[in-house]
Every structure is written in C-alpha cells, then in structure tokens.
Amino acid sequence: MTDTFGTERMRTTVLAAWKASPARFREDANAEEDFALGGYRDRLIVELAQNAADAAMRTGVPGRLRLTLENGVLCAANTGAALDETGVEGLATLRVSGKRDEAGSIGRFGVGFAAVVSVCDEPLVASRATGAVRWSRSESAALVGAEPALAAELAVRGGHVPLLRLPFEAGPVVVPEGFDTVVRLPLRDKAAEQAVRQMLEETGPALPLAMPALGTIEIEIDGDTRTVTADGWQIVEESGRFTAEQVAELFADRPTEERNRPHWLVRWAVPADHGRLPKDVAPVVHAPTPSDEPLDLPALLIATFPLATDRRHVAPGPLTDYLVDRAAETYLQLLASLPRTPRLLDLVPGLMGKGELDAAVRRAILRRLPDTPLLPAISPPADARTGDGGSPAPQDAEGLFVVPGRQASVVAGPPGFLDKIAHVVPGLLPAGWESRHPALATLGIRRVELADVIDLLSGEAVEDRTPAWWQSLYDVVPADDREALGAVPVPLADGRLVRGPRGTLVLNGGSSLDPSLLGPLGLRIVHPEAAHPLLLRLGAAEATPKSVLDDPLTRATVSESLDSADPEPVAQAVLALVDAAGLTAGEAPWLSALALRGADGELYPAGELLLGDGSLAKLIDQDVPFGVAAPDLVERYGSRVLSAAGVLDGFAVVNDADVLLDPDECDHDLDAEDEWLEAVLDVLPEADVPPVAREFTAIRDLEYVADWPSALALLSRPPLRAALQPLRALVNGAIAEAPSYTSWWLSHHPVLGGRRPTSLRLPAGDPLLYGLYGDAPEGVDGTALALIGVRTTLADLLASHGGPDELLELLADPSLEVDRAQLRALWIALAGVDPSRVAPPTAVRAVLNGEIVVADADDGHPIGGNGHTGVEGLVATGGPVVVEAPDLLPLVASRPLVLAPFDLAEALSELLDLPVIGEEVAGEVTSSGEKRPVPVQVRSLLPSAPLSYVEHAELTVDGVRVPWRFFEGAVHASGVEGLARGLAWAAGQWGDRLAVAALLRDPEAVPLLLAEADLDS
Structure with missing residues (x-):
C-alpha cells in the first residue's frame, strides 16, 4: 500500500513529540476533546458542508454535497478539489488550517474536522484521484500504549487518545459516481446515530446561503431523499479588504493568523416572499457558519464576525463594531432591493434585541433607516427639489417617488381617495400602507388623520379645483368618520368655497327653485356640479322651499330686511318660498319680521301689517300702530301667502315648543308676558329647575282689540280656541296645569261688557255665587267663558288658585248682598279649605244683633251696608267670634258672630284667624x-x-x-x-x-x- 499522504511520517513525528513531552500528548488530547465536545459538538454537518464548499471553490466546479445516513454510517460525498497531503495534515493537526491563504474559503481555524470525534471512532476520507486516509481510536490507543513514556498518561485518561492526530493509510475506497471525495463516518452508537439524524433533519438553506460555492445539498436518510438549495431567497452582500491601517486598528486584539486574512464579508438573505424565516433556518448570526448569537430579525445574517475561543459566540471589539455597521448598511441595501410593498414593514426591526449583538445590529439599522429612501410615494416629499438645480425627486420604474420614512406620510383610505389628495399630502404612500404596523413609527412615517387631510384641502392647493372635482372627491372619501368630514370644503353656486356641509343647501335634480331668485337671501347653495349624497349625510339640507325658509341665513336676512337698502328682492324671494312651501298662518312666526310695503308706501314688518279686508282689521282700534298691506302685494300673492308670512288677517297666533318657563328665557313679545309668567310660576309647584311647557300657543295683539263681542266670538271657536286651553308644563317629572297666556290675559281685562271675566259668573252657574258675581253676557260659549275666568261653581272657585281669598274678599265687600242661608252655606264650604291657602281677612261677613253685617276683624265695627239692611245704630262690643256652642251665645250677643254648624267652628276659627266664644269668655255658672x-x-x-x-x-x-x-x-x-x-x-x-x-x-x-x-x- 502506497503512503500517498505521508501518514506514517505524520504518526512518527507526532509520537516522537509526545514521547519527548507527555504533557504535549495530554494537551493535544484535551484540546481535541474540548473542540469535539464543546465548540463543535453539534456542528458535524456544518463542517462537512464547509469542507465541501471550500473544495468546490478551489476547483471552480459547482459545489454538490450528498449526505447519506444508512445502517449506522454517515457518508458525505462532495465535488471539488481532491484530498491532498496538505489537506490531510490540516485534518490531523489542531489550530493549523491549510486554507490560510485561500481568499473566500469558509474554513479558517483548522479545528472544524474535530466535530467527527463526537460521533465516530473510525473516520475515513477518500478522493477518487488521490486515495484515502483514515483514523482509528483503537489503533491510536495501541500505538500510544506501546510507548512507556505515554502509557501512564493513557491509563490516567482511561484510554482516551487524540483521535485525529494519528492518520493511517487506507485501502482503495469507492467514491460515489459524480462526486470527487467522500467522508465515511461509522457512527459510534445509537445515541450518536440519533444525534446525526437530528442534525440532518435540521439542515436547511442557511448552509448553501452561507456557502455560495455549495449549490446543492442532498440528504438521504434511510432511503428518503430531500434537496436543500438557496433557491427562493433574495440575497444582498458586500465584501472588502482591510487596509493596513484598518488591520492595525481593528485586529489589535485578534490572533495573528486572523490578521493575515484581511478581508470581510456581509451577506443578508430573506425569503423571496418576505415571509418569516423557515423553521429549518436557525435565528442566529452565521459567522459564516451558525453561532450561538441570537438574531431575532426576519432575515439571515452571514458575516465574517470574529469568534471567541469557543467558536460559538462573536467576540466583542472594534472589528465586530465595524462589521455591525457594514451589516446595517447592507441590510438597507437588501430592503432597497425588495419590491416596495407594505410587506417591507415586516422587515423593519423592533427596538428590543435578544442579545448584545442583536441589539447592536438593530440600533445600527434603525439609526440609518428613517433617512434611507425605501418607500414608494404617489406624491413628492415636501423637500422634493433642491435649492440650486430644481432636480425632481427620484422616481422608480412605476413613476412613484422613492422617499425615506421621515419624508413619507400615510393616510387611511381607498386608492381613489389617496390619488385625489396626493397633491396636498407630501410623500403620500399608496393604499395598503395605512395599517397600524409599529414599523410606521420606527421609520418616522407621519400618520395623517382624515381630519388633518380635510384641513389641508382647505388651503391654496385646491383653489383651482372645479366643482366636478369636488364631487369626484366625495365619491371616494372615507365616509365612516363623520366627525372628521365635518369640515370638508364645499363649493357654492356663487363661487365661494366654504368649510363643512352643515348649513349648506343641495338642490336636487327636480327642484323648481331658481338660484338667482334666492340670491338676495345670502344662502349657501351647493354648486349643482358638486352636489352629492355625502353632503346630505354630513349635515347639508336638501333645498326644498321649506328647508330654504328654515335656513339660518334666510332667517337672519328676514330679521335684517327692514334695515336693508333694497328689501324688495328679499321680500319677493321669501314670499315665493312661502307660496311654494304651502305655509299657513302662524307656522313660521319669525316671518313677521319680513319687511313689506304698506298701502302708504312705507315699510313695515309683516307682523305690523293688516290685510285691509281681514277680520282683525275690523276688530281693532283705528289708532293702533298697524299698517295696511299694499294692494299690489295682496293682488300678486294673495291673502293666504301674506298671512302665512305674518301679515295679519285674523289674530296672529304664536306657536312654540319646549318653552322654558323662566323670566330670562320666555319672551315672545306678548303684552304683559312677564306678569303672566309670574302668575304661572305662582300656580305651579315649586321646583329646583324651571318648568318646561311642551307646547305653547298664544294670541298676540289682544291689547289692540276694540270690538270685544266680535273678538270673543272668534276666540271661542277653533282654531283660536286652542289658545284658551290650560298650559301643561313638566314640573319635577310630572305634568301640572296653569292658565294659558291668552286665557290669563283675557281674565285680567274688561272684555265682557266692560267687566273682567273673573268678576262674573255663568248665568246658569252656582246660585251660592249669586250676588257676589255679576252675570256674564248671553250668547258666548259657556266653556270658553269658564276658560277665561268666568265663575261656574263654588267648588271650582275654591279649588282654583287664589279662589278662597277671592271669595273672602267678596264677602268683605259691604256693597254686595248675601242672605243668611247663602252665608251659612258659604261658611260651610270655606270650612273645608286648607288654611295654608288663605290669608286671614281684615273684615268678615257676620251676624250682629240679627243683622248680616261686614265687620272689622279686629274690633268688630260694622263697615258700610249690605245693600238692603242699614247698619245705623248697630254697635259691636268686641271683635267677631266663631260660635262653637249655643249656650254661650247670650254672653256675646253684642259681638259679630260667624255662624255655621258647631262642628265646623274650629276649622273656621283657624281659617279666619278668629277666636271661638270659649276662648273669649269663662262660661262659669255663677248662680245656685x-x-x-x-x-x-x-x-x-x-x-x-x-x-x-x-x-x-x-x-x-x-x-x-x-x-x-x-x-x-x-x-x-x-x-x-x-x-x-x-x-x-x-x-x-x-x-x-x-x-x-x-x-x-x-x-x-x-x-x-x-x-x-x-x-x-
């Protein structure tokens, strides 16, 4: 077997070093164990992918990695550069990487392969072109144990040796077709297999995103295969090389070999659909492989951050600070590269991070974000032009202005509405951006409320808009916020632009009203081309004859018409409206202020003009301040229209509702109205708040009547008779009655044959009132007479407010005749009256020496005569007394006596404030x-x-x-x-x-x- 990679030389060198210094053996064993069980304990797949990516990069071929887990063995096959002696030496040493001078390589530290030690005791690496190398824990332990100098240390370590320091040559190994190198890892046990299975299942697109040279990762577990790529991601990266000055400044606290790699890279990636990171992409910083630094942003950050010695955390320092700033700048480039839709808001980081590095990256991004042009606006920002060249604001391919957050505005509303208001809202974002997303505030985007938009629409920017433009605006404006729309501008027919529909009038399509005729009234009539149902919903009124008359401007014009330089056009417009509205007399009492010409050519308020042939003209005194309507007015408009406008045909009727019965509030310009109100408040129960009359009806101008028989004939018939009915008022939550103004006024004036109604009784009335009251004239309705105060029965008189006092006052009048039986009956009736309703009289009707007299309540002296019996020679020896016992009568025979059934004596005594006889005499028997x-x-x-x-x-x-x-x-x-x-x-x-x-x-x-x-x- 050929020792292709010099494995025997490597073993011999390492064993010699260990024998020379057993502490070196111990150091290597501890270091490998630290890396395998510490910083690289769960990075096996990452390190295999990193080696595959570096191999592909060295040869420039498409990187491809296949990871296969089957029968307890993990195989990692990759394309790219074959394994060579330098590579084996890098794998078999600690902290010495063979990629030191390779720009762009992922491996930097020379310790990553130690990750295999955590799961495997017999790793093997083979390349198709160069051969294979293997490691063996058992063989390494045998070699170390054979050395006496190392045997003792090996025993102390329980047989544990640094596995990767002693490589062995390997026989021929079959590399899978299509791949150049394979790493074969027989897994140590079931626990190791389960750990590897989990790492494979968690492997996601973060690996190819962090290692662009690695295009495809195929993962096969027990025959099931899936492919991991970087497809479907939006990626933006920046890189650079440090100058010598930067290296001196930024790498002062970094190891030497890091200073010899003076380049940096920052890469951001987000899913193309802007969604959240998938579950198989850990939300951590990749440096460039995964670290333990959390990054709770919706994007993947891959950067050449310096790592601490544990290879799992980013080391703080100037280099990290520099890269944080580059990461923030690159993130803004990423945002700028994405479609400008509201989904960008999901990529805006919040303020709170999950760690120091996360927070630092967020702060750096947020410092730059509000001033970075990212957002699409349908209108230029406020400072869209420069002061020197007038350059327009930048626009994208769709013609939208690209603005930073600080210059952007959002308004809630549909697209059509936003297009309409774009010219008044600088930097206005399109529809869809008006959500309540917290990123709006982070970006510095100004939220413009609808009410503020309405205010902006009232400025100079809309002065040239046509009425039709305003109508089209009403079509699209959000109509659910009526309060905000209350001030929406409205173009008027006379060319004015007013704020708010309330108080304006909208002519409908079928209206017969002539705007030119209505011009003198100063009305706010909406321009016909701007008329829209929205205006009616917001408070505008449909311009019917009645609504035009009810308009406050019409009322104000009418009230000022008498002082107008030319009141004729106003009169013509108002009379035409009265005619068209079909008003009747008294329906709009305020029209009585309308200036109209009289027959003498002078101007009068309509309420001071009479129709020459009207019924009222025949009733009143000729020396009253009334004019007569000009004949041509009567001929042109007719008596109905003129009387509806306030000209007096018959009696003028005042109608009102919910009248507050308070001296400061109740004023209808009626004769003696304040006196009537005082009388009403005296009649009604006491209350903490003023009473309210739900309906108020009164006849005016009664003080000018001369022909009372004819006038009463009119007043006693409908519809004027309604004014005689009692006033119903709400007092303390209940309804109480009081005299109406008309009935009260009539009752206080001599309208019946020169006498006041309250001094008369109905001819067929109570006989007990005979002699005290005169008889009312015949021929007048009895019910009407009763309503104006003519007396009917003794019971009604005593039940009325002030009735008992009135009766006692009449009984004290010596000119009135009362017989003895009548007097007794009156005393019986008075005895049933509550004394609190009566003021004690100063004189009483009594019997003195058999004669009926009016006696002074203090000394009993007779006053005047009763009309038939004289009082000459009658002398009283004391004041009047009430008789309660007949056996005492002889004791007071010379005093005026109030005689009634003895069981009523106490009640009469209290009512009249007079003593009974028993209180005046001892009544003792003085004989035997x-x-x-x-x-x-x-x-x-x-x-x-x-x-x-x-x-x-x-x-x-x-x-x-x-x-x-x-x-x-x-x-x-x-x-x-x-x-x-x-x-x-x-x-x-x-x-x-x-x-x-x-x-x-x-x-x-x-x-x-x-x-x-x-x-x-």
Missing part, C-alpha cells in the same frame, strides 16, 4: 240651683240624655242671665225651654230641642211626637 231628675218620658226622644239636671230659679253665667248651660258635664237650666235645649245638647241631639220642649209641656203628646219624628228625613 237644685239637682232634679230628668223626666222619664224624655228618654223616649233622648235615650242618651243625663239622668239629672240642676234647676235654677234664675240661671246666670259669668253674671249674665241665660236660659241654660252645659257646664262640667251637667245641664243647668231655668225654665222648660232652657231645660229642653240643655238636654238635647247634652244628648248630642240638638235638632230635637223643640220636640223635647213640647214633651216637657205635655207628656201626653209623646206618642204623637214620636210618630212625627219617624217622619223626619
């Missing part, structure tokens, strides 16, 4: 008498009468002679009449006192009296 039995016959009429009474020859109480007294539970009496009254009162049958008196005179008459009593109702 004898106790007598009550005749038994009395019990037939008075079952509850006392059994005895005290008989007095002359009964006196407080020194005054009286017929009877019920005092301290005993009846005191003098004579039959007194006894009968005392027993009836004591028995609680005061109404039977006359019958008891008759019985006491004639006991035989008892059967007849009982029979008569049975006939009582």
Whole structure:
C-alpha cells in the first residue's frame, strides 16, 4: 500500500513529540476533546458542508454535497478539489488550517474536522484521484500504549487518545459516481446515530446561503431523499479588504493568523416572499457558519464576525463594531432591493434585541433607516427639489417617488381617495400602507388623520379645483368618520368655497327653485356640479322651499330686511318660498319680521301689517300702530301667502315648543308676558329647575282689540280656541296645569261688557255665587267663558288658585248682598279649605244683633251696608267670634258672630284667624240651683240624655242671665225651654230641642211626637 499522504511520517513525528513531552500528548488530547465536545459538538454537518464548499471553490466546479445516513454510517460525498497531503495534515493537526491563504474559503481555524470525534471512532476520507486516509481510536490507543513514556498518561485518561492526530493509510475506497471525495463516518452508537439524524433533519438553506460555492445539498436518510438549495431567497452582500491601517486598528486584539486574512464579508438573505424565516433556518448570526448569537430579525445574517475561543459566540471589539455597521448598511441595501410593498414593514426591526449583538445590529439599522429612501410615494416629499438645480425627486420604474420614512406620510383610505389628495399630502404612500404596523413609527412615517387631510384641502392647493372635482372627491372619501368630514370644503353656486356641509343647501335634480331668485337671501347653495349624497349625510339640507325658509341665513336676512337698502328682492324671494312651501298662518312666526310695503308706501314688518279686508282689521282700534298691506302685494300673492308670512288677517297666533318657563328665557313679545309668567310660576309647584311647557300657543295683539263681542266670538271657536286651553308644563317629572297666556290675559281685562271675566259668573252657574258675581253676557260659549275666568261653581272657585281669598274678599265687600242661608252655606264650604291657602281677612261677613253685617276683624265695627239692611245704630262690643256652642251665645250677643254648624267652628276659627266664644269668655255658672231628675218620658226622644239636671230659679253665667248651660258635664237650666235645649245638647241631639220642649209641656203628646219624628228625613 502506497503512503500517498505521508501518514506514517505524520504518526512518527507526532509520537516522537509526545514521547519527548507527555504533557504535549495530554494537551493535544484535551484540546481535541474540548473542540469535539464543546465548540463543535453539534456542528458535524456544518463542517462537512464547509469542507465541501471550500473544495468546490478551489476547483471552480459547482459545489454538490450528498449526505447519506444508512445502517449506522454517515457518508458525505462532495465535488471539488481532491484530498491532498496538505489537506490531510490540516485534518490531523489542531489550530493549523491549510486554507490560510485561500481568499473566500469558509474554513479558517483548522479545528472544524474535530466535530467527527463526537460521533465516530473510525473516520475515513477518500478522493477518487488521490486515495484515502483514515483514523482509528483503537489503533491510536495501541500505538500510544506501546510507548512507556505515554502509557501512564493513557491509563490516567482511561484510554482516551487524540483521535485525529494519528492518520493511517487506507485501502482503495469507492467514491460515489459524480462526486470527487467522500467522508465515511461509522457512527459510534445509537445515541450518536440519533444525534446525526437530528442534525440532518435540521439542515436547511442557511448552509448553501452561507456557502455560495455549495449549490446543492442532498440528504438521504434511510432511503428518503430531500434537496436543500438557496433557491427562493433574495440575497444582498458586500465584501472588502482591510487596509493596513484598518488591520492595525481593528485586529489589535485578534490572533495573528486572523490578521493575515484581511478581508470581510456581509451577506443578508430573506425569503423571496418576505415571509418569516423557515423553521429549518436557525435565528442566529452565521459567522459564516451558525453561532450561538441570537438574531431575532426576519432575515439571515452571514458575516465574517470574529469568534471567541469557543467558536460559538462573536467576540466583542472594534472589528465586530465595524462589521455591525457594514451589516446595517447592507441590510438597507437588501430592503432597497425588495419590491416596495407594505410587506417591507415586516422587515423593519423592533427596538428590543435578544442579545448584545442583536441589539447592536438593530440600533445600527434603525439609526440609518428613517433617512434611507425605501418607500414608494404617489406624491413628492415636501423637500422634493433642491435649492440650486430644481432636480425632481427620484422616481422608480412605476413613476412613484422613492422617499425615506421621515419624508413619507400615510393616510387611511381607498386608492381613489389617496390619488385625489396626493397633491396636498407630501410623500403620500399608496393604499395598503395605512395599517397600524409599529414599523410606521420606527421609520418616522407621519400618520395623517382624515381630519388633518380635510384641513389641508382647505388651503391654496385646491383653489383651482372645479366643482366636478369636488364631487369626484366625495365619491371616494372615507365616509365612516363623520366627525372628521365635518369640515370638508364645499363649493357654492356663487363661487365661494366654504368649510363643512352643515348649513349648506343641495338642490336636487327636480327642484323648481331658481338660484338667482334666492340670491338676495345670502344662502349657501351647493354648486349643482358638486352636489352629492355625502353632503346630505354630513349635515347639508336638501333645498326644498321649506328647508330654504328654515335656513339660518334666510332667517337672519328676514330679521335684517327692514334695515336693508333694497328689501324688495328679499321680500319677493321669501314670499315665493312661502307660496311654494304651502305655509299657513302662524307656522313660521319669525316671518313677521319680513319687511313689506304698506298701502302708504312705507315699510313695515309683516307682523305690523293688516290685510285691509281681514277680520282683525275690523276688530281693532283705528289708532293702533298697524299698517295696511299694499294692494299690489295682496293682488300678486294673495291673502293666504301674506298671512302665512305674518301679515295679519285674523289674530296672529304664536306657536312654540319646549318653552322654558323662566323670566330670562320666555319672551315672545306678548303684552304683559312677564306678569303672566309670574302668575304661572305662582300656580305651579315649586321646583329646583324651571318648568318646561311642551307646547305653547298664544294670541298676540289682544291689547289692540276694540270690538270685544266680535273678538270673543272668534276666540271661542277653533282654531283660536286652542289658545284658551290650560298650559301643561313638566314640573319635577310630572305634568301640572296653569292658565294659558291668552286665557290669563283675557281674565285680567274688561272684555265682557266692560267687566273682567273673573268678576262674573255663568248665568246658569252656582246660585251660592249669586250676588257676589255679576252675570256674564248671553250668547258666548259657556266653556270658553269658564276658560277665561268666568265663575261656574263654588267648588271650582275654591279649588282654583287664589279662589278662597277671592271669595273672602267678596264677602268683605259691604256693597254686595248675601242672605243668611247663602252665608251659612258659604261658611260651610270655606270650612273645608286648607288654611295654608288663605290669608286671614281684615273684615268678615257676620251676624250682629240679627243683622248680616261686614265687620272689622279686629274690633268688630260694622263697615258700610249690605245693600238692603242699614247698619245705623248697630254697635259691636268686641271683635267677631266663631260660635262653637249655643249656650254661650247670650254672653256675646253684642259681638259679630260667624255662624255655621258647631262642628265646623274650629276649622273656621283657624281659617279666619278668629277666636271661638270659649276662648273669649269663662262660661262659669255663677248662680245656685237644685239637682232634679230628668223626666222619664224624655228618654223616649233622648235615650242618651243625663239622668239629672240642676234647676235654677234664675240661671246666670259669668253674671249674665241665660236660659241654660252645659257646664262640667251637667245641664243647668231655668225654665222648660232652657231645660229642653240643655238636654238635647247634652244628648248630642240638638235638632230635637223643640220636640223635647213640647214633651216637657205635655207628656201626653209623646206618642204623637214620636210618630212625627219617624217622619223626619
């Protein structure tokens, strides 16, 4: 066997060195073990691929590697340069690479082949052209054990020897067809086989990407084959050679042999579809083979970073810093080489890295990224031209401007909308870039909200846009953000461009309105070529006669028309709109301010003009501040249109809704409206917030009426009658009623035969009110009269606000006649009134010495006369009292008496603030008498009468002679009449006192009296 590679010489040299220095043997064994079990423990496939790539590069042939795992043996066949003695020497030594002077080779350190030691004890390498070489752990151990100087160290190491230091010649080996070299590795055991199987399964395109000379890797495991290539990847790389000065600066802390390889390379690769890295590509830095440095970027970085002694981590230092900057620059070139679609955003790194190197690469990229032209814009950036030559901004093949992130803008919206606004938004990116991707902020891209775009559309850049252009903009503008679109510009028919559709009017295609006629109203009518449904959704109104009339500008023009230099065109436009809208009188009360000509040629507000033949003109006083509408206006527009515009045909009606009943808010320019409001608030319950009238209807100009009979005839019929109905107001969450303005005004003025309605009663009204109120005129609707305050019944009067006080005031009027029965009934009714509703009167109607008088509430002095009975000679000895017991009457015979059923005395006393008799006199019996039995016959009429009474020859109480007294539970009496009254009162049958008196005179008459009593109702 020919020793092609000088393996015997190599063995002899190594063994001699070991014998001379057993420590060298130990050092080599430890170093190989460190590399095999440490830095290269799982890099077997990578190292085999690296050797294959270097072999292909040396001969310039397409690199091809086939990895076959079968029957516990891994074979790696590759194309390229054959194995030679230098190569064997490199494999059999540590830290001495035979590729030192090969630019572009992947192997740099001379230790990578040590990876085979972790799985194999009998590796073999064979080339078709040069032969084979092998290594053997057992044979190496035998050679070392035969040397006495090394035997002891071998024993200490448990027989472990540095496997790769002693190569052996090998017999002929068949190299697979199509390949130049094969590495054959019989795997040590099942664990080694499983580890190799896993490494093969994890092998992906990162290897051919890191080793371009290796075009194809074929992996065959137990007959199943797959091929790994770099196809489908976008690759950008940069490389260079260091100058002597750079080597001195950057390699000062690197080993000597690294300084002798003064070139660098950076390569970035991403899947062509911009997707994430596939699962079989580890997210680590490749230097150029995989390291343990994490790189959480969506791209593969391959660079000649210096490695630490463990061959798994990048060594920090100036060389690494230099390469980080080159990596960042190359990454930007990679981004620039990719299609300019929003998928670029996925390649923008975030701020946080998974390690120091990852973070450094990210920072370097992010520093440069916002100023790098990468993005496609449909409009040039703000500084698209230079100041000296006026050079246009760069554009790509599709005509898009290429701009950096700091000069780019994004707006959410469809493509058509973005095309429309491109001229006002510098550096605007096309549709699809407006997502909420975090990379937008990283790139410095300005997000322009829709509201800001609308503001930009209001500047000089759109002044020359036609109405049709604006209509086409409305077609494509995102219509879901109404708040942002609230200020979208709108071109008007008069040439103005206004902000916001609200307040504008859109003429529909079938509108009969003439814009030229409406010109004097100052309306904001949208140009017909710009009309669009979007404007209506954003607050514009369709220009119907009614909407034009309701427009605030129309109202403002009408309110100022009287001061206009030429109000005639305004009047013509408004009257035409009123006619077209079909308005009726009172429907738009604000029209009463419209300036119209009167018959005298002067201008009047429409509300101060009368139709010459109208009903109101016949009712009012001729000396009132009204004009008469010019005859030509009446002839041209007719009474309906003029009355709808506020000219007075009949009574003008004020209609309003949700009226706040507050002095500062409620003002309809009505006569005495503030007084009415004060009265209403007095009637309604107290509340923390002002009441609200849901509907408000009132008749104006009542103060000018002269013919009240005719006026009331009109007011009492529909539709004016509605103004008489009570006002319904929301107070404290509930509905309460109060007098309407019209009914209140009428009730306070002498509209019924020169008298106020509240001083009259219905002719068929309550007889108890007779004499206190006059009779209302005949021929007027009774319900209408009741609504304006004409009195109907005593109950209604007392239930009304202020009714009890009014009745007491009338009773205190000595000029009014009231008979005794009527007075008693009125006192009975008043007794049921809550005293809190009444102010105590200063004079009361009472009985004095049998006469009905009006007496002063303090001293009882009679006032005036009652119309029939004079009060001459009547003198009171004290103020009025309320009678609560008949036996005390003689004690106050000379005082005015308020007489009503005795059980109501306390209520009347509190109501009138007057004493009862018992509060004014002691009522003590001041005479002596004898106790007598009550005749038994009395019990037939008075079952509850006392059994005895005290008989007095002359009964006196407080020194005054009286017929009877019920005092301290005993009846005191003098004579039959007194006894009968005392027993009836004591028995609680005061109404039977006359019958008891008759019985006491004639006991035989008892059967007849009982029979008569049975006939009582």
